[in-house]
Amino acid sequence: xxxxxxxxxxxxxxxxxxxxxxxxxxxxxxxxxxxxxxxxxxxxxxxxxxxxxxxxxxxxxxxxxxxxxxxxxxxxxxxxxxxxxxxxxxxxxxxxxxxxxxxxxxxxxxxxxxxxxxxxxxxxxxxxxxxxxxxxxxxxxxxxxxxxxxxxxxxxxxxxxxxxxxxxxxxxxxxxxxxxxxxxxxxxxxxxxxxxxxxxxxxxxxxxxxxxxxxxxxxxxxxxxxxxxxxxxxxxxxxxxxxxxxxxxxxxxxxxxxxxxxxxxxxxxxxxxxxxxxxxxxxxxxxxxxxxxxxxxxxxxxxxxxxxxxxxxxxxxxxxxxxxxxxxxxxxxxxxxxxxxxxxxxxxxxxxxxxxxxxxxxxxxxxxxxxxxxxxxxxxxxxxxxxxxxxxxxxxxxxxxxxxxxxxxxxxxxxxxxxxxxxxxxxxxxxxxxxxxxxxxxxxxxxxxxxxxxxxxxxxxxxxxxxxxxxxxxxxxxxxxxxxxxxxxxxxxxxxxxxxxxxxxxxxxxxxxxxxxxxxxxxxxxxxxxxxxxxxxxxxx
Ligand code: NOJ
Numbered sequence: 262x263x264x265x266x267x268x269x270x271x272x273x274x275x276x277x278x279x280x281x282x283x284x285x286x287x288x289x290x291x292x293x294x295x296x297x298x299x300x301x302x303x304x305x306x307x308x309x310x311x312x313x314x315x316x317x318x319x320x321x322x323x324x325x326x327x328x329x330x331x332x333x334x335x336x337x338x339x340x341x342x343x344x345x346x347x348x349x350x351x352x353x354x355x356x357x358x359x360x361x362x363x364x365x366x367x368x369x370x371x372x373x374x375x376x377x378x379x380x381x382x383x384x385x386x387x388x389x390x391x392x393x394x395x396x397x398x399x400x401x402x403x404x405x406x407x408x409x410x411x412x413x414x415x416x417x418x419x420x421x422x423x424x425x426x427x428x429x430x431x432x433x434x435x436x437x438x439x440x441x442x443x444x445x446x447x448x449x450x451x452x453x454x455x456x457x458x459x460x461x462x463x464x465x466x467x468x469x470x471x472x473x474x475x476x477x478x479x480x481x482x483x484x485x486x487x488x489x490x491x492x493x494x495x496x497x498x499x500x501x502x503x504x505x506x507x508x509x510x511x512x513x514x515x516x517x518x519x520x521x522x523x524x525x526x527x528x529x530x531x532x533x534x535x536x537x538x539x540x541x542x543x544x545x546x547x548x549x550x551x552x553x554x555x556x557x558x559x560x561x562x563x564x565x566x567x568x569x570x571x572x573x574x575x576x577x578x579x580x581x582x583x584x585x586x587x588x589x590x591x592x593x594x595x596x597x598x599x600x601x602x603x604x605x606x607x608x609x610x611x612x613x614x615x616x617x618x619x620x621x622x623x624x625x626x627x628x629x630x631x632x633x634x635x636x637x638x639x640x641x642x643x644x645x646x647x648x649x650x651x652x653x654x655x656x657x658x659x660x661x662x663x664x665x666x667x668x669x670x671x672x673x674x675x676x677x678x679x680x681x682x683x684x685x686x687x688x689x690x691x692x693x694x695x696x697x698x699x700x701x702x703x704x705x706x707x708x709x710x711x712x713x714x715x716x717x718x719x720x721x722x723x724x725x726x727x728x729x730x731x732x733x734x735x736x737x738x739x740x741x742x743x744x745x746x747x748x749x750x751x752x753x754x755x756x757x758x759x760x761x762x763x764x765x766x767x768x769x770x771x772x773x774x775x776x777x778x779x780x781x782x783x784x785x786x787x788x789x790x791x792x793x794x795x796x797x798x799x800x801x802x
Pocket of ligand 1: 330333370434470471535600601
């Protein structure tokens, strides 16, 4: 029975847990995680003694795919890849998740299809095929080379020659990921129908992949060299060019709003766009983005907290700036990691992961956690013969952050009875869910406590945000609603830090140090985070 909480606008403050399905849990002994594996772990994800307490899951793509880019190359938008299971398995997952009050967000990949998608196969067959214009085809340049200088995000030219018809097709990522032509209304209609297929089934939202490419320059003009690029070197890497023409084109927002209008046909659904606003001041870029999209049904990911140096000042000034642009109906989407970025624990170091957990789960909006970060999984070393990521250039692949979830100390960390598709971290016997569930001082317990705290605190979920000056090493902010004020104090350094005397603090309500003996302390231990009540008598925000 569907017991899901029907609360309107659940997404405004929901905590989302990203599952990379290949690596979560395998019930089929294939060595690759599957849908039934996610269903089997729903009790872990929901609240309660054995559970984390998240509100929603985002599942990276599970649609039919040759897996050239592990599902980001879709060959059928309305079916499940057999590696992951069946539509029946997915419906069961949806029902079981909803019964636990967990929302389900699917990955949607509108910019490109697999070259094995029937649409592309037709499109590539003859120049006069009705699907020809569903993709971007152009004649070779005079030297028989690619039609323009655009580059693939992964490597090399963004154009691939096709012998059968003597033209090139456009691909912003792998050659096996052909870009759809979003200028063609039939393409837009087909994509909206695919969205409706899953929304009709009861899916709660989408994370929408690579939306920057949904509008491109109609004339396909050459892109300029980046100012720092040495013209003596032939452009090769994506970052050697600026990209005013291949992405973020004039119809981008119109198209995002067209997709958001599909969300609006349904009750209480939401889409989160993988967006990368441009400009010298990225916050201004985000503000323009929010102003142009439909904020009641969509929001852009804010990736900056992944790239900032782990310094209190850097976070304070960025988040202050970002929050100052947020209107009441905007949903900020903060995140500290995903399947494309090195692991959080490896970027900031294990001791700081506790501080990071408190940061993420006490900020306004819809925070996204990445699977395994709750137990502090680090980047896993991948030997050359273990590389699976097609993007892998030496030292650049994304395999290290995609390794199997570490459930327990049994073989393969309890992830599979088969041969895992990527190696399991060497420290899995000590770092796993079972060990950390049994230890009240573990990182996992801290995540559970924070999630529980957040759930019970309207001030954290819905309150205003204002930072306070606590010196160079502490990032402090107040979250406040009509009845409660909380102050969050995060020590970004590895030294103890005194708290400003001017702060009229109540006792510690939650510390990242589980066995802290002094509850009324005037300092933060190294890397410590505290949530405290604030006597508002002499502080207004
Ligand atoms: C962004 C996704 O997060 C990434 O994993 C993928 O390779 C590209 N888009 C292409 O779909």
